Amino acid sequence: MSVHSGSGERAPSGERRTGARETLSTLARTATAGGAEELGGTLDTAARRLAEPMRLAVAGQLKRGKSTLVNALLGEEVVAVGQLETTFNVTEFHHAARRRLTVHYKGDRPPREVSPEELARLSVRDADSLDTLRGIRKLEAGWPNELLKAFHLVDTPGLASVHRTDAANAAAFLGIQDPAAQAESQQVLDAIGRDAQEVHDDSVAELDRADAVLFLFTRALGRADIQVVEEFVGAHQSAVNGLRAFGVLTRCDQFWPPSEDLPGHPDPLEYDPLDAGREIVAGYLGRPALRAAFHTVLPVAGLTGLGAQTLTDDEYVSLVKLADTDAQTLVNRLRSERRFARQPYEDLPVPPEERARLLHRLGAWGVHRACVLIRGGADVADVREILLADSGVAALRDLIVEHFGNRSGLIKLDSALRQATASVHRSRALPRDRAHGFAFAETVNTVGAALERFRLSDPGPAEIALLTGLYRGDFDFTDAERDEVLLVTGERGRSAADRLGLPPDAPLPAFRTAIADRRAAWRVRVDDPFHAPPTVLAARTVLRTYDRIADRVASAERLLFHDTD
Secondary structure, three states, X not given: OOOEOXXXXXXXXXXXXXXHHHHHHHHHHHHHHOOOHHHHHHHHHHHHHOOOOEEEEEEEEOOOOHHHHHHHHHOOOXXXXXXXXXXXOEEEEEEOOOOEEEEEEOOOOOOEEEOHHHHHHHHOOOHHHHHHHHOEEEEEEEEOOHHHHOEEEEEOOOEOOOOOOXXXXXXXXXXXXXXXXXXXXXXXXXXXXXXXXHHHHHHHHHHHHOOEEEEEEEOOOOHHHHHHHHHHHHHOXXXXXXXXXXXXXXXXXXXXXXXXXXXXXXXXXXXXXXXXXXXXXXHHOOOHHHHHHOOOEEEOOHHHHHHHHHOOHHHHHHHHHHHOOOHHHHHHHHOOHHHHHHOOOOOOOOOHHHHHHHHHHHHHHHHHHHHHHHHOOOOHHHHHHHHHHHHOHHHXXXXXXXHHHHOHHHHHHHHHHHHHHHHHHHHHOOOOOOOOOHHHHHHHHHHHHHHHHHHHHOHHHHHHHHHHHHHHOOOOOOHHHHHHHHHHOOOOOOEHHHHHOOOOOOOHHHHHHHHHHHHHHHHHHHHOOOOOHHHHXXXXXXXXXXXXXXXXXXXXXXXXXXXXX
């Protein structure tokens, strides 16, 4: 049998989330009635968002492949991409039965629904639409996509160094190293009336509102990347941590073909560029700031992953023709993408325009890898499936669903309480005047005290603190204990069987035995006088988590084996 328990989408997490919604809604009415309208609005929004899918923001510096990754996660070409950065406005995607696009404007202008075909025009630089682009605050797109049933996906423009003050060097600080690209990017920013700091501020605001974050890097971690990560994480520790954030090393396909100067002179026919990405990731995770900030960092070839899902039958036929080419000859031609897409090579049985389409779809490594698979007998379905797996996109999507999905109730509760508490602090900081007199202060203090009581009485905040500290390495736990904490708090699934590491059809005595054994072990941890207070407090939270699972098992046993009349 399977007994559900803890945080997540099933009982009693649904009950907990309902209790949190009712608490926040009641406090919203209290705040509004007491004249604290801003606080009331924040509480009401926080309550409503507990019932909505998680908001997952894709962030990073400009030119880090955010829009390509968004498309790859969705499995379709939804967001416009290009050689230069194209996303200069925030775009939020949510599930809808039909495609819809709503434009939210700056100032008092009301939102307006427009044709979904307008998405590219309203999110990408366009000399004919500058007045419109300047007035847009945010685009909201409803899309019939399975992933969006579980997550709202937010494509952000880009982060800059928050300490940057020299606007003339904006593009360099945004990670764009090519002088021509710097000049054009700055020209685009100027043309739409925005500067790098404004784009950065828009992205930060969305990250503060998000429940979870994918933070993108490319290639080796450069000084600008390190500065952005350390500054952003330092200023937003509650928003970016192992519970709520993944790092993603994007564009790993660009490590292929390998440089001839690499040690061992790797053979491009066999070289996997994601292996190079994994080496870089190991270096990332050696940095304390990044290790504390991210649950993990994954290497991904977003373009190849997107192309695997959108590859057409005609493009597959072109790949079959290319696969008849001598393998080394094809590699040599792919070393220069520009020439591959333009030159009328007599030794390639596919014309340049078809080769250009294949590069646009899969990138050079994706074309090479697809041809390797076809030589091995892969049909079009095999090519799509294997390329998606090889790209790392499938693994990233699975981890998003497993980690964020299993913890969605807990993470959304964390976001709601952070936003509510921040609003209480802002309200308390308002100057005392006729509008913010004694009655106002009394209302704010009443709401603040009620939020604190909820934190102390609900197990969710304690579990959030446990997991945040665990990912940061705050506790003196062994690796086995760390794995057990992740298991019992729902990392591998939310049922009691998942949390105890038991098969779903395990008999009730197996549940009781497992709980008794683990309770005893963690009781020793709690009573150990040599542990630091944070470790003891964390062990006590783990023990209480087992207590709640035991209560659920006992309830299931009463329902199954006792008279319920």
